[in-house]
Amino acid sequence: QVQLVQSGAEVKKPGSSVKVSCKASGGTFRDFAISWVRQAPGQGLEWMGGIIPIFGTSNYAQKFQGRVTITADESTNTAYLEMSSLRSDDTAVYYCAKVSVLRYFDWFDPWGQGTLVTVSA
Amino acid sequence: EIVLTQSPGTLSLSPGERATLSCRASQSVISNYLAWYQQKPGQAPRLLIYDASTRATGIPDRFSGSGSGTDFTLTISRLEPEDFAVFYCQEYGSSPGTFGQGTKLDIK
Numbered sequence: 001q002v003q004l005v006q007s008g009a010e011v012k013k014p015g016s017s018v019k020v021s022c023k024a025s026g027g028t029f030r031d032f033a034i035s036w037v038r039q040a041p042g043q044g045l046e047w048m049g050g051i052i053p054i055f056g057t058s059n060y061a062q063k064f065q066g067r068v069t070i071t072a073d074e075s076t077n078t079a080y081l082e083m084s085s086l087r088s089d090d091t092a093v094y095y096c097a098k099v100s101v102l103r104y105f106d107w108f109d110p111w112g113q114g115t116l117v118t119v120s121a
Numbered sequence: 122e123i124v125l126t127q128s129p130g131t132l133s134l135s136p137g138e139r140a141t142l143s144c145r146a147s148q149s150v151i152s153n154y155l156a157w158y159q160q161k162p163g164q165a166p167r168l169l170i171y172d173a174s175t176r177a178t179g180i181p182d183r184f185s186g187s188g189s190g191t192d193f194t195l196t197i198s199r200l201e202p203e204d205f206a207v208f209y210c211q212e213y214g215s216s217p218g219t220f221g222q223g224t225k226l227d228i229k
Contacts, residue, residue, distance in 0.1 A: 045158075045166065045209055045220040061217040095165055105218035107156040107211070109177060111165035 002027035004034075004096050004112035011118045017084040020115045022096030024077040029053040033099040034079040035108060036070060038092040048094075050104030051079060059104040086119045093117075123147055123212050125221035133229040140197040142224045144210035149190045151214030157186055157195045160223075161206045169208075170195065202228075 007021040022034060035050035049060035053072040060068055064083075072079045079096055094115045097108035124147040134140055144155065153173040158166035168177040170186035173193055183198040197204055205228050210221040 044222050045211070047218045047220070059216075105216075106154075106213045107168060107171035108158075108166070109168035109171075111167075114165050 002032070002098050002110060004098060004110060006094075006096060006112040006115045009116040009118070011120065012086050014087055014119055014121055016086055017082060018086060018117050019080055019082040020094050020096075020117070022079045022081070022112050024079070024098070027077075027098075029072060029074045029077050033102055033104060033106075034070075034072065035097050035099055035105050036068075036079075036081045037095045037097060037108070037111075039095070039114075040089070040092040043092075047105055048081070050099060052102050052104065053079070054102065083117075086117075088119050091117065091119045122217060123150065123215060123219055125210055125212060125219055127208075127210060127221035127224045129224060130222075131225045131227065133227050134200055135229045136200050136202055138200050140195075140200055140204075140226055142195040142208055142226070144188075144193040144195070144221050146191045146193075146212060150193075150212045153189050153193075154212060154214035155186075155188070155193050156211045156213065157184075158209045158211065159204075159206045160209065166209065197226075200226075 005023050033052045036048045051058045051070045058070045069082045096112040099106045126145045128143045155173045157170040160166040174186045185196045187194050207223045207225050209223050
């Protein structure tokens with residue numbers, strides 16, 4: 001049973017960058033993919049992008065292309081989401097989620113516990 | 122990009138009642154690749170249904186999904202107190218795999 005554990009909350013200044021981690025236990029990165037989904041306060045869910053670690057390839061929603069980088073370290077079973085040029089409207093909870101097939105997105109199960117990123121001057 | 126519209130926005134029911142939540146897609150969902158999630162305050166979403174009608178592991182059989190093409194339904198046959206939450210549908214047949222805006226199910 002795969003579990004995903006994310007890094008802790010972050011407070012960032014506008015214009016800076018943030019890197020959030022997602023460590024998988026109970027399974028091997030070679031068997032699945034990881035997606036990142038964010039949720040602004042009181043809002044719905046938004047797919048940002050995904051990575052297939054065994055292929056080393058990533059794919060991003062058009063909205064985030066050029067500003068988001070998703071990577072993975074197979075040696076530690078950890079995926080990363082890095083976002084640059086942060087704005088106040090990037091304040092959100094960022095979730096990683098397991099994709100059981102080798103696609104950038106599919107149905108998501110399980111999810112990490114979420115990481116709150118607050119962007120404020 | 123497929124747009125998913127969920128209705129109603131809020132549904133107020135009592136424990137023991139039947140809940141019917143709708144998810145309508147702006148175009149046909151490939152292979153009925155549609156999932157439903159439940160999210161409680163302060164928690165991550167939990168997968169309930171995938172491929173429109175397959176219950177995820179550990180999900181009680183009072184939850185069922187149906188539909189095809191552009192119209193999908195999540196039914197909770199008899200509401201338990203722990204079922205009240207926000208529910209999202211998600212299509213994953215085409216990029217970028219969008220979510221609906223959610224239906225809040227609250228206690229009447």
